[in-house]
Amino acid sequence: MTMIFGVPLAVLSGQLLIGIINGAFYALLSLGLAVIFGLLKIINFAHGAMYMLGALVTVVLFDLLGVNYWVALFVAPVLVGAFGMLIEYFLLRRIAGQDHIYSLLLTFGVALIIQGVLTNIYGVSGLRYSMPDMFKGGINLGFMFLPYYRAWVIVVALLVCFGTWFIIEKTKLGSYLRAGTEDSQLMQGFGINVPLLVSLTYGFGVMLAAFAGVLAAPIYSVTPVMGSNILIVVFAVVVIGGMGSIGGAIITGILMGVIEGLTKTFYPPASSAVIFLVMVLVLMIRPTGLFGKEA
Amino acid sequence: MSKNPDREYEQLRISGLHAFYGESHILHGIDMVVQRGELVTLLGRNGAGRSTTLKAIMNMVGRRTGSIMINGEETMQCAPHHIARLGVGYCPEHRGIFSSLSVQENLTLPPVVRSGGMSLEEIYTMFPNLYERRFSQGTKLSGGEQQMLAMARILRTGANMLLLDEITEGLAPVIVEKLGEVLIALKNKGLTIVLVEQNFHFAAPLADRHYVVEHGQIVEEISANELSAKQSVLDGYLGV
Numbered sequence: 167m168t169m170i171f172g173v174p175l176a177v178l179s180g181q182l183l184i185g186i187i188n189g190a191f192y193a194l195l196s197l198g199l200a201v202i203f204g205l206l207k208i209i210n211f212a213h214g215a216m217y218m219l220g221a222l223v224t225v226v227l228f229d230l231l232g233v234n235y236w237v238a239l240f241v242a243p244v245l246v247g248a249f250g251m252l253i254e255y256f257l258l259r260r261i262a263g264q265d266h267i268y269s270l271l272l273t274f275g276v277a278l279i280i281q282g283v284l285t286n287i288y289g290v291s292g293l294r295y296s297m298p299d300m301f302k303g304g305i306n307l308g309f310m311f312l313p314y315y316r317a318w319v320i321v322v323a324l325l326v327c328f329g330t331w332f333i334i335e336k337t338k339l340g341s342y343l344r345a346g347t348e349d350s351q352l353m354q355g356f357g358i359n360v361p362l363l364v365s366l367t368y369g370f371g372v373m374l375a376a377f378a379g380v381l382a383a384p385i386y387s388v389t390p391v392m393g394s395n396i397l398i399v400v401f402a403v404v405v406i407g408g409m410g411s412i413g414g415a416i417i418t419g420i421l422m423g424v425i426e427g428l429t430k431t432f433y434p435p436a437s438s439a440v441i442f443l444v445m446v447l448v449l450m451i452r453p454t455g456l457f458g459k460e461a
Numbered sequence: 462m463s464k465n466p467d468r469e470y471e472q473l474r475i476s477g478l479h480a481f482y483g484e485s486h487i488l489h490g491i492d493m494v495v496q497r498g499e500l501v502t503l504l505g506r507n508g509a510g511r512s513t514t515l516k517a518i519m520n521m522v523g524r525r526t527g528s529i530m531i532n533g534e535e536t537m538q539c540a541p542h543h544i545a546r547l548g549v550g551y552c553p554e555h556r557g558i559f560s561s562l563s564v565q566e567n568l569t570l571p572p573v574v575r576s577g578g579m580s581l582e583e584i585y586t587m588f589p590n591l592y593e594r595r596f597s598q599g600t601k602l603s604g605g606e607q608q609m610l611a612m613a614r615i616l617r618t619g620a621n622m623l624l625l626d627e628i629t630e631g632l633a634p635v636i637v638e639k640l641g642e643v644l645i646a647l648k649n650k651g652l653t654i655v656l657v658e659q660n661f662h663f664a665a666p667l668a669d670r671h672y673v674v675e676h677g678q679i680v681e682e683i684s685a686n687e688l689s690a691k692q693s694v695l696d697g698y699l700g701v
Contacts, residue, residue: 338569344561345570352557355519356571357545357618 168309171432178431179310185427186420187316187385190323191378193419195400196407197330198374200415203404204347205367208258208269212250213400214393215277216372219246220379221388222284225295235298235384243376250372251365258368259361277394284390292387301384319381326377327416334412343367402445408458418456470497471533472622472653473518478527480510480517480677487513489677490527495622500644500654502664505674506700511657512554514674515624518655519544519551531622548575550620554627554657556611560600564591567599567610571618578619587643588613605636612643622653629660637663661699673698 168175195217202210223242227233233241253276261268297315304313334340346353346363354360379393386392399422407418422441430437448456473495480488488510495501503511516522518529520541529536531547545551550571559567568584568591585592588609594602602610608628615623629637637660644667647654658664664671665688673681675698683691 341562341566341570345559348559348561349557351521351541352551352553353570354541355521355545355551355553356615357542357574358572359542361540 173431175309176311181427181431182424183310183312183316183427184430185424187319187423188426189420189423190320190327191382191396191419192400192403192423193327193416194323194374194378194381195396196404196415196419197327197412198371199400199404200407200409200412201330201334201343201374202368202371203409205343205350206254206258206262206269206364207266208273209266210368210371211270211274211397212253212277212280213273213371213375214395214397215280216246216250216375216393217379217382217396218284218388218390218393219249219280220376221295221383221386221392222288222293222379222390223376224380224383225293225388228295235380238383239377239380242380243373246376246379247369247373251369254365254368259364262364281390281394288390290389290391292389295383295388297384315384319385323378323381326374330374331412331416399441402441404455406441406445406448406455408452408455411455411457414455414457471495472497472499472531473655474528474530475514475518476528478514478517478525478529480513480522481524482513483523487522487677488517491517491674491677491679493672493679493682495653495655497621497653498648498651499669500648500656500667502656502658502668502671503674504658504661504664504671504695504699506698507659509674510677511674512626513677515551515626515655515657518624519549545571545618545620546574548619548621550574550615550618550623552611552615552623552625552628554630556607558599558602558607558610560598562599563595564597564599564602564610565595568595568614568617571614573618575619575621577621579613579616581617584613584617587616587646605632605639608632608636608640609643612640616647621651622655623647624655624657626657627659628656629658629663641667661695671695 170178195213199210199213202208220242223245224235224238227238227241257272257276258269261272301315301318304311334343342353342358342363346360350360403419403422404415406422407414422444425444426437426440429440452458471494475491475493478488478491479486491510491514503514505511513522517525520536520539525537527537531544531549534547536544536547559570562570568581590606591610591613594606599610600607612625612628628640641663644654648667656664656668669685671683672679673683673695681694681698683695
């Protein structure tokens, strides 16, 4: 058996694959956080709950109405995104312009309420969601076994990340978002409906989280608390990448997933701490994050 | 040379305007009228409330009371984006060039609010420097070019009333001269212009009327032909 640094190649590549998958989720989630923070200047602690809602809605839609995975991939993010826009319109808008701590506490509270209510209904033991038939099985690459679904998750997550980057950096709509991030008051003075842009942006960020949730439903245990577990790591990823950089959020997400996977292979006890260790190091050397703009 | 202002058409009427930033009371009852096609300046010392008056017109200050009519329409309840859509183009003192946008993206950012705005070609003819640097990052331009960009940006939208805040501040004389030519060209097109200006020598030959602002109130109104007679009064207010 081929060994690399004393580790079988199959084990190493298996962990790398898990790392890339986790990284794809980190990227999707931190991307949404970065988009929301950019325009709304709020730290969206409800992001994990939105991710969870994406997964839960997928499961519930299937159980109640038999809605299949492909439909859920569109419907669940739209439903959750609309729910996010309601939260923005009725709650977040009222504290716009206040200190970050208010929006942090508000979104954290919203997340706790959503999680609490759903835990009451569904418990925390995890709901079953079976993978669509076409994704069952996988391909033997010689050095490792690649399940089809995992390959799909990586490809589609990267496509969505790239699409989001393209929209923000290269289109007219994206230029509104970038300009609004710098000076939304002046944008509004030019006749752009900034309150609407803010709602749509929050809804879009939430949609990205819910989309990640749908992708996660067949491979992770779907529970009302699944979001709070991943959210803390995602925030560390955002801090490492630097707030406000779209490309940075994507690259850092994947990179951190890979680092986590490698640590799991070579020194498992440190695997859940390694991202935070990287965060500390980055903050010491570059307080604005790897891709953050100098203040 | 300039087209005569239309005395019949009130483009802007402000009455009893008070404005507040939090607890501080900045404007104490501004009253002023601007006719279509007029170029009117707001003169006064720093902190007198001239920039705040422009911001208050745009609904960009904390709280306002009084009345601001634009084209005969009361705008006190309007959101800022609706005010722009009445044909108002605002050029802020800090210029507001977006660093994450290229020059051309900055230029095409504000939506067209009325027909009759300048096309991109016309703007590039008027400001050739902007054409040469259209793919540069907006804030990589020189101060003068950024000012041109900030002006050009609102000309594209078709706005027919421009609120210009300290456009000559900190710029070299040759740029200031160019801005003066631009203002004359805009006036000849029939645009209404409210100019907040520190540089009186720049403003004096361009303006139809001057309002002197002090402590958040209009303390003097001087038309262009009274200027020489009232020069000493004006000097007193401006502290020159």
